[in-house]
Amino acid sequence: MKRRKGTSDSLLTKAGGELDDRFKLAGPARVLLNKVFPDHWSFLLGEIALFSFILLLLSGTFLALFFEPSMVEVTYNGAYVPLQGVEMSKAYASALDLSFEVRGGLFMRQMHHWATLLFMASILVHMLRIFFTGAFRAPRETNWMIGILLFWVGFFEGFFGYSLPDDGLSGTGLRIMEGMTESVPFIGPWASAALFGGQFPGTSVISMIYIIHVFVFPLILLALITVHVGLVFAQKHTQWPGPGRTEHNVVGFRMFPNYVMKQVGFMLFIWGVIGAMAGLFQINPIWLFGPYEVSVVSSASQPDFYVMYLDGLIRLFPAWEFRVPPYFTLPAVFWPAIAGMGLSVLLPLVYPALERRFTKDRGHHNLLQRPRDVPARTSLGMMVVVFWIIGVISGGNDVFAQKFHISLNAMTWAGRIGIVVLPIIAYYVTYRICLGLQQHDREVLAHGLETGILMRDPNGRFYEVHQPLGEPDEHGHSELEYGGWVVPKKMNRVGALEPTDKGFFKSIEEPSENGGAERRDEIESGHK
Amino acid sequence: MSAHNDSAHNEPEPVDLSDPKLSRFEVYKEGLRRDDIEIIHYEPRFAKPGTKAEKRMERIVGGLFLFSGLFATLFVVAYIWWPWEYEGAATWRDPQTWYTPILGTTLGLSLLLFAVGVLTWAKKLLPVEELVQDRHDGGSSPEDRRIAEATVDGLVEDMGLKRRPFLVKAALLGAAPLGLAAVAPLGALLKDPGDMLTVTGWNAEKYNDGDPVQVMMRDGALVRPDMVSVGGQITVYPALDHGATNQFPTSPVLLIHLRAADAEILRGNLYPMYQDVDALWGNFVAYSKICTHVGCPTSLYEQQSQRLLCPCHQSQFNVVDNAAPIFGPATRHLPILPLDVDDDGVFIAKSDFLVPPGPAFWNRPSLPEEDEK
Numbered sequence: 001m002k003r004r005k006g007t008s009d010s011l012l013t014k015a016g017g018e019l020d021d022r023f024k025l026a027g028p029a030r031v032l033l034n035k036v037f038p039d040h041w042s043f044l045l046g047e048i049a050l051f052s053f054i055l056l057l058l059s060g061t062f063l064a065l066f067f068e069p070s071m072v073e074v075t076y077n078g079a080y081v082p083l084q085g086v087e088m089s090k091a092y093a094s095a096l097d098l099s100f101e102v103r104g105g106l107f108m109r110q111m112h113h114w115a116t117l118l119f120m121a122s123i124l125v126h127m128l129r130i131f132f133t134g135a136f137r138a139p140r141e142t143n144w145m146i147g148i149l150l151f152w153v154g155f156f157e158g159f160f161g162y163s164l165p166d167d168g169l170s171g172t173g174l175r176i177m178e179g180m181t182e183s184v185p186f187i188g189p190w191a192s193a194a195l196f197g198g199q200f201p202g203t204s205v206i207s208m209i210y211i212i213h214v215f216v217f218p219l220i221l222l223a224l225i226t227v228h229v230g231l232v233f234a235q236k237h238t239q240w241p242g243p244g245r246t247e248h249n250v251v252g253f254r255m256f257p258n259y260v261m262k263q264v265g266f267m268l269f270i271w272g273v274i275g276a277m278a279g280l281f282q283i284n285p286i287w288l289f290g291p292y293e294v295s296v297v298s299s300a301s302q303p304d305f306y307v308m309y310l311d312g313l314i315r316l317f318p319a320w321e322f323r324v325p326p327y328f329t330l331p332a333v334f335w336p337a338i339a340g341m342g343l344s345v346l347l348p349l350v351y352p353a354l355e356r357r358f359t360k361d362r363g364h365h366n367l368l369q370r371p372r373d374v375p376a377r378t379s380l381g382m383m384v385v386v387f388w389i390i391g392v393i394s395g396g397n398d399v400f401a402q403k404f405h406i407s408l409n410a411m412t413w414a415g416r417i418g419i420v421v422l423p424i425i426a427y428y429v430t431y432r433i434c435l436g437l438q439q440h441d442r443e444v445l446a447h448g449l450e451t452g453i454l455m456r457d458p459n460g461r462f463y464e465v466h467q468p469l470g471e472p473d474e475h476g477h478s479e480l481e482y483g484g485w486v487v488p489k490k491m492n493r494v495g496a497l498e499p500t501d502k503g504f505f506k507s508i509e510e511p512s513e514n515g516g517a518e519r520r521d522e523i524e525s526g527h528k
Numbered sequence: 529m530s531a532h533n534d535s536a537h538n539e540p541e542p543v544d545l546s547d548p549k550l551s552r553f554e555v556y557k558e559g560l561r562r563d564d565i566e567i568i569h570y571e572p573r574f575a576k577p578g579t580k581a582e583k584r585m586e587r588i589v590g591g592l593f594l595f596s597g598l599f600a601t602l603f604v605v606a607y608i609w610w611p612w613e614y615e616g617a618a619t620w621r622d623p624q625t626w627y628t629p630i631l632g633t634t635l636g637l638s639l640l641l642f643a644v645g646v647l648t649w650a651k652k653l654l655p656v657e658e659l660v661q662d663r664h665d666g667g668s669s670p671e672d673r674r675i676a677e678a679t680v681d682g683l684v685e686d687m688g689l690k691r692r693p694f695l696v697k698a699a700l701l702g703a704a705p706l707g708l709a710a711v712a713p714l715g716a717l718l719k720d721p722g723d724m725l726t727v728t729g730w731n732a733e734k735y736n737d738g739d740p741v742q743v744m745m746r747d748g749a750l751v752r753p754d755m756v757s758v759g760g761q762i763t764v765y766p767a768l769d770h771g772a773t774n775q776f777p778t779s780p781v782l783l784i785h786l787r788a789a790d791a792e793i794l795r796g797n798l799y800p801m802y803q804d805v806d807a808l809w810g811n812f813v814a815y816s817k818i819c820t821h822v823g824c825p826t827s828l829y830e831q832q833s834q835r836l837l838c839p840c841h842q843s844q845f846n847v848v849d850n851a852a853p854i855f856g857p858a859t860r861h862l863p864i865l866p867l868d869v870d871d872d873g874v875f876i877a878k879s880d881f882l883v884p885p886g887p888a889f890w891n892r893p894s895l896p897e898e899d900e901k
Contacts, residue, residue: 006873030559036661039816073773080616086775100614104607109630139665172824176840179822182725188889189721197717198825201774234665242570250566258654267647271587271638279632293773293818295763295780295825299839314857315824321859323894331888332859333822398842408842409855448573510830 013432037259038239038252042129044266048122049150051270052115059112065420067096069164069210071203080287088166091206095165095286099452102124104357110457111278116158118274120306123151127348133368139359143231148348150224157217159307160209162284169284170294171201172301176311180337185330201292228486241367241484241502248366298398308389313340316394316415364411372441373484375434381421441487443482445469449491467491536818540566548645559584564662565591572655585652592645599638606630726884726893729766729779730865730877740868741768741785743814744874750874755784761829763817766877778885780817780825780837781865784847787811790834793848801882801895802850802864809875815851816885819843819859823887836862860888 020026070090076083076092077099098105127147130136136144159177163170178200182188194244197204236250253259290296303311315337322330355377356362371378393400395413401408448466456462467487470478488494533619543550543558555801560567574582619625627841637839667673722793730741743751744767761784765772771779786794791811798807807813815836817825824840834847835854845851851862863885866878885890 025746031563033562034563034565036659038564079616081616103612104628104631107628110628134657163721172840175824176822182887182889183822185890189725191720193721193724194717198719198721200777206823236661236665244660248663248665250663252657253657258650258657261646261650261654265650268639268646272636272641272643274636274806276636276637278630279636292775293708295765295772295827297827297839299828301824301840311841317857319843319853319857320890325894327891329888329890329894332857333887337822357748366663366665374782396873398839412842412856 005344021515024058033254033256034256035233035260036250036252037255038237038250040240042133043237045122045126045129047263048270049119050225050229051267052122052274053118053221054267054269055115056112056119057218059115060107063098063105063112064214066094066098066105067164069207071166071201071206077156083290084288088290089206089497091164091166092286092291095167099287107278110281110283113162113283113336114277114281115274116161117283117304117306118270120151120154120158120304123154123268123381124306125148125257127151127382128385130249131351131369132378133238134365134377135368135459136352136390138352138356138363139235139364140231140238143228143235144352145349146224146228148229150272152226152345153217153220153224155306157213158304159222160213161393162304164206165286166206166212166292167283167286168289168292168296168480169286169301170289171294172297173303173307173413174205174292174340175294176200176314179335180314182335183331184338185328185334201294230233236366238313238366238368245367247364250366265343300396300402305392308477309388310337310341310344310395312391312415313337313419314399314414316391318416320452369485370486372434372437375438376435379427379430382426386426387423388421390415394419440489441482444487444489445482446477447487448472448476448478449494451491468495469494507520529765539848546840560659561756564664566739567657567658568660569658570655582653585648589645589649592641592648593794596638596641596645597636599641603631603634603638606634610648622857630901645782646701650820658899666853721835724887725778725886728779728880728885729771729776730770732877735766740878743781743867743877744868746772748772750872752873752875753785753810753869756783756812758785758811759787759831763825764814765876767874778816778818781814781816782826782829783812783814784829785812786847790848799850799861802866805862805866805878807878808867809869812875813847814865814875814877815845815847815862815866816881817862818886819858820853820860820885821856821887 028334035059065467068090072090073087074090076086076088076093076096078084078097079186080096083096095109098109100106112491126264128143130147163174176193178196181192181195192200195205196202197208239245239250239252242251289298302308311317314333317332317336319332320335321332328427371381394412397411400406400409444508448468450466451467454462455465466476468478470480472478531855540557540561541870542561545558545885549594557567576875591724606627609629610627611623612625615624640760666827668676684690689702719756723734729735732738732740732875735741743764745751745764747764748767751762751765756762761782764781764783766776766779770775770776790806790809791813795808802808817827819826819840820837821838821841824838826836826838826843826845828837828839828846829839835853836845836847836856838845841857844854845855845858845862846854850864853859853861860883863881863883867878870876882896
């Protein structure tokens with residue numbers, strides 16, 4: 001065999017060469033392979049949404065192969081005995097067939113639904129992380145706004161998705177949506193007629209929301225997600241403050257192999273969790289609800305959790321209808337449903353601009369903030385969180401009333417009062433907690449750590465020995481500046497009280513073999 | 529550490545790539561330098577390759593992958609061969625009830641094991657590394673900006689956007705209708721709501737050639753007074769073709785046979801508009817079942833407290849007071865369907881509802897009586 005001169009041609013190099021000849025990849029590929037990513041668990045919350053979305057596309061495609069978005073009336077003649085002979089729409093019948101007569105169809109339906117819940121939940125938690133750490137600040141306001149839009153498109157995508165089977169519960173959801181739509185001044189009745197092709201429920205709404213659900217909104221989501229992730233990539237990820245970390249650098253590890261391997265592992269992990277849930281936990285058993293009939297409903301009719309806060313607001317809002325008889329009516333439901341949803345879209349969209357205006361902070365920020373260091377923002381965020389939680393609980397107030405034997409009317413009144421009072425209390429309490437935590441950080445930096453060792457001086461006075469974190473002056477105070485990052489608060493955070501040996505069943509500390517690579521990181525500082 | 533804070537002053541020198549003595553790592557580091565990346569810390573996870581600890585870790589990761597494959601195989605096998613067809617009510621002993629849980633367990637475990645394998649590989653076998661890269665945040669260089677500005681200015685100049693204001697205005701005036709034309713086809717969705725929110729299946733003129741509409745049950749049986757016992761209630765529909773289906777969504781009515789004492793209270797409370805048409809028949813009253821809040825059926829009838837409750841948003845209506853709202857978000861009473869009994873002894877609607885049933889809309893005709901409680 002003859003070796004070619006002066007080269008070390010492996011198959012890989014050769015393939016790379018061929019590709020580079022055509023696409024000029026060597027430069028960009030190197031930039032990509034070496035790109036440095038900062039590392040923190042909280043940076044992975046958005047990824048859960050991304051990975052759920054991929055699974056949603058896959059499982060949704062499977063479902064679309066069998067689902068028939070038609071409101072033509074048929075007589076059910078399938079495998080599920082209790083509904084045999086019942087008149088229902090083709091949509092509901094095909095959704096039942098998907099659950100009973102398609103191999104693995106129920107598994108796929110439940111996977112699609114669980115993945116949706118995870119998608120929306122992780123968006124919410126991701127949004128909280130971005131908000132409370134100030135990651136939405138310049139230069140990332142655009143991406144924050146795209147994220148808000150992603151939530152709302154996902155909100156309606158999810159709502160339309162669970163409306164498709166045309167079962168008793170989903171029809172009730174559409175009915176409520178219709179009632180909200182009707183309430184809009186001047187255009188309400190026309191908008192409702194356009195949505196339902198005339199009078200609710202009509203015969204066209206399922207095919208309309210079907211094309212929106214399987215084509216229009218997924219396309220918008222895909223486009224927004226692409227831009228969202230692309231911007232994170234182009235603007236480079238924010239990072240927590242810490243040793244060596246500045247506004248002008250990124251400290252972390254390389255995209256390849258480290259970051260990508262962790263991402264692939266995490267993706268499979270998310271899919272594994274959703275897959276197990278899809279098989280083990282029942283969700284939305286549509287065969288129990290029957291076909292949708294306008295005159296039939298059961299108690300405990302709850303929407304999916306991300307819609308629940310709106311339903312809760314509708315339940316709580318007092319019966320305040322504005323009327324100028326006989327010309328004009330502004331229904332009460334307009335305020336929580338239309339105005340409430342409008343504000344829920346608008347306020348988060350403009351929040352970064354509002355904060356800029358109030359703080360007059362026009363700089364670029366690549367270092368994150370600890371929530372305690374920005375008490376006003378953290379408290380505002382907690383206000384919204386508390387408001388939202390009361391909304392969600394009130395969205396299920398009938399279930400809470402029943403399960404805990406509480407009067408339904410008491411639940412409603414508790415919600416009405418709570419949703420006004422508790423956010424204000426949450427603001428105050430959060431603010432005080434933030435200040436307290438700030439103060440404690442400074443205290444530890446100045447006085448050192450509490451060691452738990454009590455001493456008695458010759459005068460009989462007891463005092464606790466403190467472990468200074470820096471060089472103490474004659475009063476035992478250190479002049480350490482707060483770095484915007486975790487201050488160690490316990491002795492074992494600075495290496496004391498570490499176990500002498502690592503390992504559960506047997507020691508895995510084998511210094512002769514691993515050359516000390518199993519360092520104890522905590523000894524150096526409070527984090528790594 | 530402080531050296532990295534001002535790495536700009538401390539940049540590594542470029543290396544001569546034509547130097548044949550360069551090691552692979554040195555060439556690689558030149559790549560990092562060109563991307564403004566510096567290595568802070570880089571060491572193999574295991575100082576000496578091939579130690580027992582390393583081998584052990586390899587065995588663990590490999591085992592995870594193999595077990596993942598095993599469960600994936602089980603998934604495929606179960607998907608194909610496990611009995612899955614629904615055969616009516618089954619107990620846990622029937623194998624088909626385990627089909628979905630087995631799919632979830634096998635696929636979930638397979639994915640989880642593979643995930644843990646990849647993650648362990650990344651966390652326990654990859655070298656320990658920490659690198660720092662410059663951000664180059666905050667816009668382009670002044671030079672680039674100037675060039676871009678000049679380019680755009682040239683563009684504007686070439687097109688004569690400033691010199692030809694007429695063209696600009698004409699283009700805008702032309703494009704606006706064009707944009708309108710692009711969305712105009714959506715107008716096909718528009719439909720005149722007409723009387724859909726005000727007229728129901730009880731309207732004799734529209735649906736029954738002027739003859740009063742009879743009352744029927746869901747199965748089509750006509751409703752006579754003796755079919756509802758005292759204190760009882762049934763949901764009834766207009767006796768029309770498809771009258772009990774979603775084609776008449778605002779028509780369902782709750783027919784209640786009140787106890788004599790309750791009926792007396794109701795008669796005393798009745799709004800004038802209902803008194804005028806004598807809306808009750810005997811001790812029978814018929815309330816629209818469609819909630820005036822957002823349109824769910826107000827299905828729950830509490831006989832003891834004489835309340836109707838809507839299970840969607842918990843609006844409550846007082847049966848012995850025109851079904852006026854007494855709790856919750858609803859603002860208007862459930863309209864009463866004026867009742868009568870025809871010559872065949874069957875309930876009929878004297879007329880359609882006097883006010884539109886269901887949720888409100890902006891131009892809903894309202895009567896002053898509605899404000900009474």
